[in-house]
Amino acid sequence: MSSFTRFSRFSRPLLPALGLFFALTLPGCGTRSDGETADTKATAEVPVQPVVVDSATLKKQVMLRDSLLADSIMKKSGQLPGAILPGKRIVAFYGNIRSKGMGILGREPKEQMFRKFEKVLAEWRAADPSRGVQAALHNVTITAQGTPGKDGKWRLMNSKATIEEVISWAREHKCILFLDVQVGHSTLAAELPKLEQYLKQPDIHLGIDPEFSLATMPGVRPNQRIGTYDAKDVNFAVSFLARIVSENNLPPKVLTVHRFTRKMITNYKNIKLDPRVQIVMHMDGHGEPTLKKDSYHDYIVKEPVQYTGFKLFYEYDARPKPHHIMTPQEVIALTPSPLYIQYQ
Structure with a gap:
């Protein structure tokens, strides 16, 4: 409320800590999709493209996982640790x-x-x-x-x-x-x-x-x-x-x-x-x-x-x-x- 006159319909003349943040694991650059480690020769013949990380997408993925965990705790206990309301x-x-x-x-x-x-x-x-x-x-x-x-x-x-x-x-x-x-x-x-x-x-x-x-x-x-x-x-x-x-x-x-x-x-x-x-x-x-x-x-x-x-x-x-x-x-x-x- 500001220091000047407030509008209201009643004024008739006037109008505990819980860590929830998780790191998202990205695949290592030196590992192939089949789980085998690429040797030097293969790497030379098939250049490995650098992994491009979209920071905005990464943040959304982390927050989604974070929110889902918070939801699961909420369902089990009714509220997260340290909540003031409704207690x-x-x-x-x-x-x-x-x-x-x-x-x-x-x-x-x-x-x-x-x-x-x-x-x-x-x-x-x-x-x-x-x-x-x-x-x-x-x-x-x-x-x-x-x-x-x-x-x-x-x-x-x-x-x-x-x-x-x-x-x-x-x-x-x-x-x-x-x-x-x-x-x-x-x-x-x-x-x-x-x-x-x-x-x-x-x-x-x-x-x-x-x-x-x-x-x-x-x-x-x-x-x-x-x-x-x-x-x-x-x-x-x-x-x-x-x-x-x-x-x-x-x-x-x-x-x-x-x-x-x-x-x-x-x-x-x-x-x-x-x-x-x-x-x-x-x-x-x-x-x-x-x-x-x-x-x-x-x-x-x-x-x-x-x-x-x-x-x-x-x-x-x-x-x-x-x-x-x-x-x-x-x-x-x-x-x-x-x-x-x-x-x-």
Whole structure:
């Protein structure tokens, strides 16, 4: 969510390590197809053609074998080692540590914010003692902007110092960290590689926000219209994370996908699951409880993908009174019960 005004249908005036990567064995150049070793004379009379390796094809073959192994483990055990969901419920504070306007993460002084967070975590533990709680920070790391910038892409990435600082905050308080991406007029293919060095770390996960994906809307400024991702975009993010998991022997990554309208995600049935990536479709709308429940039902439950999430807004959900921010008990009672909870 950017630092300028957000669109929502509820804002009525506005719109454990597991190594899965295998080397593909190629035939030795000095061996014939019948298994006999060619002698010097034969080699001179019949020149041996060099083996040409198509790196793109090789990578596809390796990833296919890798994915099949992951699938077999998934079928046997239900999930890969180190998976957070569904064993725990993730509870996150969202925002940007350099912005007071983007969410609770960054709005208050650090120690004050973490004291509030500890109280929230305790409420969730008490509301559902049967399921552990995994604390998380969710930092918007590539943010949609109100100006196009030098390359005309309408987005800006946090500095290395800011990213490293929020990583230190998370680890200091035993939180996992989500790096959230608002691409503006760029694409996931262009932006996600910028975060790969961080996503190689086992406690860092990813969020993508269709609201600010405007590549299909030339000339539209972020926040003028609600953006969109297709299933192919989500699949790109899944494949990107799955490769990182495999190449770095990591536990599964969690991918959160924000959503509060139907058009924000198109062709949801084509989203492909991979046991190396746990997909959370995240209800991101604000408003009074009835509207939030309706949105959860219409855009998350009716178009299921894998796991579900639910956002709570400190500034907007309680307006006007007597509306209130939904309690952990109210959110847990939803069907299905969300396993990713985000406070903004």
